[in-house]
Amino acid sequence: MTPSRTLATAGRVLLQIRNDPRTIGLLLVVPSLLIGLVAWIFDETTVFDTIGPAMLALFPFIVMFLVTSISTLRERRSGTLERLLSMPLGRGDFILGYTLAFGLLAVLQTAIAVGFATVVCGLEIEESIVLLFVVAIADALLGTALGLLASAFARTEFQVVQFMPVLVFPQILLGGIFLPRDQLPNVLEVIGDWLPLSHAIDALTAVSTGGEDAAYIWLRILFIGCWIVCAIIVGSLTLRRRTP
Amino acid sequence: MMGNAIEAQGLTIRRGRNTVIDGLDLTLPRGAIIGLLGPSGSGKTTLMRAIVGVQIVSGGTISVLGEPAGSALLRHRVGYMTQLPSIYDDLSVRANLRYFARVQGVPKSDVDRVIERTGLTGQADQLARTLSGGQANRVSLAAAMLGSPELLVLDEPTVGLDPVLRSDLWGIFRRIADEGATLLVSSHVMDEATRCDRLLLMREGAVIADTTPRELLESTRAASAEEAFLRIIEAETDTRDSTTRAAKSTNSASTNSASTRLLATRPLATSPPLRSPPLRSPRRSKRAKR
Structure with missing residues (x-):
């Protein structure tokens, strides 16, 4: 693994996306539109104040999951991955390159979504905005890492899209958006407590309401970080130079 | 030291329950264009993947340029062109090649060289998605040529191309070989055999003939x-x-x-x-x- 190859890969991924303006538009605008829609639905209530931060956690995660799983699947299917692995590219170069590129996109996406949520929808942010970005980026990287993993188990684009309900929906359901986790049945509460998205939602809620101190938030970020590292390690094991 | 380009002993490759290649022995010297011909499904791609080192081998040994196939040292010395043009659709020709050059660790100037050699100067800034099949194939070939590898493994580079484009490509292959590289080129168009210096005919995972174009015609009176x-x-x-x-x-x-x-x-x-x-x-x- 070498920095120049990792950066070359990240640059190449970003250049690919730059040549696809429609994807850029969707990536940057859709989260804000949906946040706006949720705010509008709960216009007369205070619900948006509680679930607004969770919305900010969801979008980078879902979008990055989809973008990464589909683009790595394309690499596997088009033969470019086979070509790269017959070249002196490390598996780490490949994965970190993708992580860097999509991490950068996640920062941009979050910046727009947070700007829209606070300025247009009136979401309050009590804690530091820096922490909010750190959580959102961790969230996006989690999506990238899980997307990479999902692409290894899918043979077609159809299958990879079906992996989203499997890997993403349970995390949304058990994350405490619909019902606070301590009110869930015991088994589900325990499962929910171990899922990474729950911690992202907790952290963003804390950032927004200011109910907890910074250590509480950093602990959650650390937990998400562990998930990212595990998913990347398992994902890199699925990138084999030799295949049957 | 010259040595052989490729040596295989008892090479056996299984895919699922099928034995695709069963105990293949092969010695190919360096230099020249070696044609690997045979009907589709005869194991050409599998053999090529084994040579490049991306195929799981179940038995026997295979060495390339004196190193075990697939070893890290060979990744700089062997160029591989897969059957489908393995390039990024949403990048320009130049951006594709620049990326592969950075991965390969060769200077930027090499990108211009391979673009010129494959006759893609006019398309260099075009998105790969907008290229014709023949042009996309040449981009894939150009990527394999980066860094002037000693061995080029080309899997059906001329498939689906019209006779003019095929002839152009064989012209490029000949020039590369004249510079001292070894080319292993697979094809199921048998008449391309006459363009090679040496021929291997594969059928059902075995090499059933190892000859030259002249010997082939003479011995069979065809x-x-x-x-x-x-x-x-x-x-x-x-x-x-x-x-x-x-x-x-x-x-x-x-x-x-x-x-x-x-x-x-x-x-x-x-x-x-x-x-x-x-x-x-x-x-x-x-x-x-x-």
């Missing part, structure tokens, strides 16, 4: 490479049939004796004994006239 291959395959099938028949009755008066005897003992695997033993069959003269 007018074209395609006809020659059909005869070899015919003879192969006959040999198998007659050996099973011979097991039943010692008096095997085969109807196809001419072609069977001509190639019965796989003489093509070793080139010198090709012209011997002299054939005395009356059918031979008929064949020769054709």
Whole structure:
């Protein structure tokens, strides 16, 4: 693994996306539109104040999951991955390159979504905005890492899209958006407590309401970080130079 | 030290329950263009993937340029062009090649060299998605040529191209070979055999002939490479049939004796004994006239 190859890969991924303006538009605008829609639905209530931060956690995660799983699947299917692995590219170069590129996109996406949520929808942010970005980026990287993993188990684009309900929906359901986790049945509460998205939602809620101190938030970020590292390690094991 | 380009001993490759290649022995010297021909499904791609080191091998050994196939050192010395153009659709030709050059660790100037050599100067800034099939193929070839590897493994580079483009590509291959590189080129268009210096004919995972274009035509008395291959395959099938028949009755008066005897003992695997033993069959003269 070498920095120049990792950066070359990240640059190449970003250049690919730059040549696809429609994807850029969707990536940057859709989260804000949906946040706006949720705010509008709960216009007369205070619900948006509680679930607004969770919305900010969801979008980078879902979008990055989809973008990464589909683009790595394309690499596997088009033969470019086979070509790269017959070249002196490390598996780490490949994965970190993708992580860097999509991490950068996640920062941009979050910046727009947070700007829209606070300025247009009136979401309050009590804690530091820096922490909010750190959580959102961790969230996006989690999506990238899980997307990479999902692409290894899918043979077609159809299958990879079906992996989203499997890997993403349970995390949304058990994350405490619909019902606070301590009110869930015991088994589900325990499962929910171990899922990474729950911690992202907790952290963003804390950032927004200011109910907890910074250590509480950093602990959650650390937990998400562990998930990212595990998913990347398992994902890199699925990138084999030799295949049957 | 020259050594051999590729050496395989008892190479066995299984895919699921199928044995795709079973105990293949192969020695290919350096230099020149080696054609790997055979019908689709004969194991050409599998053999090439084993040479490049991306195929799981279940038995035997295979070494490339003196190193075990797939070793890290070889990744700079072997260029590989997969069957489908493995390039990024949403990048320009130049951006594709720049990326592969950075991965390969070769200077930027090499990108211009391979663009020029493959005749893509006019398309350099075009998105790969907008290229024709032949142009996309050449981008894929250009990527394999980056860093001037000692061995180029090209999997069906001319498939689906019109005769003019095919001829252009073979011109490029010849120039690369003249500079001292070894090229292993697979094809199922048998008439491309005449463009090679050396030929391997594969069928059902085995090399059934290892020859040169001239020897191929001479030994089979065929007018074209395609006809020659059909005869070899015919003879192969006959040999198998007659050996099973011979097991039943010692008096095997085969109807196809001419072609069977001509190639019965796989003489093509070793080139010198090709012209011997002299054939005395009356059918031979008929064949020769054709």
